[in-house]
Amino acid sequence: MSDTKSEAAEASQVVISKQGDTMKLSPYTLFSSDNPGSMITSVHLKGDNYNEWSLEMLNALCAKKKSGFVDGSLPQPEEGDVNLESWLSVNSMIVGWIRTSIEPRVRSTVTFITNAHKLWENLKQRFAVGNKVKVHQLMEQLASCRQNGEPVIDYFGKLSIKWEEMQTYRPSPPCTCTAARIYEKEREDERVHQFIMGLDDSRFGNVVSSIIEADELPDIGKVYAKVIREEARLDSAKTREHTQDVVGFATRRDTNTDDQSARRDSREGSVSQGGRADFSSGRARDRVCSHCGKTGHDKNTCWQLIGYPEWMTERGGGRGGRGSNRGGGRGFNSGRGRGITSNIAHATTPHVSTVADLTPEQLKAITQIIQDKQSGSSEKLSGPFYEDYDWSR
Template sequence: MATGRITYQDMLNPIFLHPSDTPTSIQVDKLQGSADYRAWKRSMEINLSLKRKLGFVTGSTTQPTDDATQADLYEICNNMVIAWITHNLSSSIKKSVMFMTSARDIWSNLEERFSVANGSRKYKLNRDLYGLKQNSLSVNDYYTSMKVLWEELDAMNILLISTTTTDETKTLLKTIHQQKEETKLFQFLNGLNETYNPQRSHLLMQNPLPSVESASSTLQQEEAQRELLSLNSDTSETTAIFSRANLDKTIICTACGMKGHRGDKCWTVVGYPKWHPKNPQNLSTSKTKQFNNTR
């Protein structure tokens, strides 16, 4: 940076801070505890990696010992990473790490405190997954809720990396992937509302089975079509009501001469309802009251 310009090489240096970097440059959902730690950690890793500062928390970037200027730059970056971390912690958690001076130490401390054993977390994720139902959710929201659980489970079930690949290995991996996708499809279809039974049966009869993404897309189209038909039905019914109302105004009763109803529906013919003053029972009661008042 001798010329005063920021070069590409400068930006590749992990102890370089861009002038636009501030303590609030990284913003994710604040860490509340062990329940949201894995999601918070992943979000922070992505953001720190984008700024080439992930090494400050993993330990791969260390403080230079042979150059005082570089050591000072490292310290500045370390404090900025601390600021980014603490800015995304709840107030109570922030207080517990406020006086720690190493971003690496804070990261390790949070890992020890909030990282849940894989077995317990896997059990909870699978329980939530099998208990998830669509209910009042839209198809898209239901699929998204399920995908969040799948993604975290997949991240915890990473297969070992093989350095040598054979045709048999490729076939095995393809079969495993296909079984995983089928399991996701069955889980997704199982939680759908009963109103989608015909579509569920149609999807299951396809050979080969569709991907869960394709099934979700199909059901979302069906959902949109139903909403459109429902809207058209409501509009047609409203139009019919107004049409009947306008038609009734042209009808003249042959029994009483009033407008709005036919002679065979006239109360003078079929009788007045009980609440009407001209109902025979109401008339008799009224006459009795008048007679008693005259006595």
């Protein structure tokens, strides 16, 4: 009688324990923080996710050493057994955990069953009916899954999710003999083939060929590592090519800019040598002639000193002017009329774009020919502009 009391006392001490106590856990151990409304898993049973929910729930119960209450390996003790009270207490706790993990909408359709094992089997019977259809859908998704240019880690992640889900519907047989290892190797090879079949052939064709040609397929971990290394090598080569293209483009742009600057400077030099002021250039616009005081040219290219081009008399025409030659240089006419022509030439120069680029020597030669041709004639300037001009200024 005393032995029975001591066993009951020991059992009661095992059932409820304070957290932090160092003791050997048993299926009947409960902590002070345990209550039927606790969530021991983050996954809720929604109806169509039974396999995911059942795996998470079993894992949590195994961590607490209470999986025997739902799989039937720890049945209810007989009447008079010292562990009966402890078993009933833990069983009620597990029933509360199961019902708490079911969504309220689904829970309202579940019959209240006080036995944890019977409740577990009832849920399995109700919500695990579509396994064959789900397996077919998963196999179809695995067969059509392709990388399509995305990173290898993302592509492999999608496959891993489907493999894990398939494992819940088609678990490995509970066998520990040699046949179990053979079966596991076949499943591993099947995953390797599914993985390399979906890789982009343009990038990983060589790697896939080397894997297939091997005498024995490596496991999925080694295959994944090999593909990741190849991806890193290809990305590095692509980055290096892009950097070279950018440097080449910058070099070509700088070269083109230098060529344009050289051509612009050459044009400005030609204009200065030909006696024309390029007013579209800021450099020419800032120049001031020390002889006539006008902008756009300097003393070396002043028409009053080196002479006027032929187009000046052709456009002006008419008689010669009066007065003296202020510049004292060579020109088409003497007197004040040439000064008027000079003013007109400098005023219209920005709009003249058809005059050929001539050297000072060529301009001098042309001026001499025109002077010889016009010698003795003073009626070279005519037209409304010259007739109306105030010659007394």
